Amino acid sequence: MTKNGPSYEPAKFASLEPVLRAAQKIGALSGAPLEQIISHALWFARAIPSSAQRVVDLGSGAGVPGLIIAFERPELELVLVDRRSGRTDSLARSVLALNLASRVSVKCSEIAELARDSKFAKNFDAAISRGLGPPLETLRLSRDLVKTGGVVIISEPPPETQSRWNSTEITALDLEGPDRLGAVAVFHVKHSD
Secondary structure, three states: OOEEEOOOHHHHHHEEEEEEEHHHHHOOOOOHHHHHHHHHHHHHHHHHHOOOOEEEEEEEOOOOHHHHHHHOOOEEEEEEEEEEEHHHHHHHHHHHOOOOOOOEEEOOOOOOHHHHHHOOOEEEEEEEEEEOOHHHHHHHHHHHEEEEEEEEEEOOEEEEEEOOOOOOHHHHOEEEEEEOOOEEEEEEEOOOO
């Protein structure tokens, strides 16, 4: 383990590091050390069930955690979503440069619009979000994209922080959880409509 997440093999992510550094230079990604950014993203990779096949990264921005998951979990198909066309254009170029286009796609869209599209609504095994917006709204929008039995995984504040989740609100969303796994909260989708 590193200070902020699981340890990893730096060589596995060597080709990704220039992409992340470029994103830092233009302000699309925090200036935190890359080791810290990658280690934090690996919590998402670990939280995605082994049975998952299709994952959506909401508010992907520079591609974190989605691109890191693509390197760590090569069996997954990922859709990286952001509402800002400048970010998605840059991200699409990164996906091509990293030779990930066969299993990673980029979509410029508002999440609410995506959830109303039959090609995306309830079509994912997992939805992930590092910092999309208000937690409960992020949870609701994410849930609308995930199949029954799938999971929603959201970045959490430090463990010593009091829980921000209200069990009544979570139940009303037809979710179970959260289960805390390091830096992320995992919610299980129960809906069947």
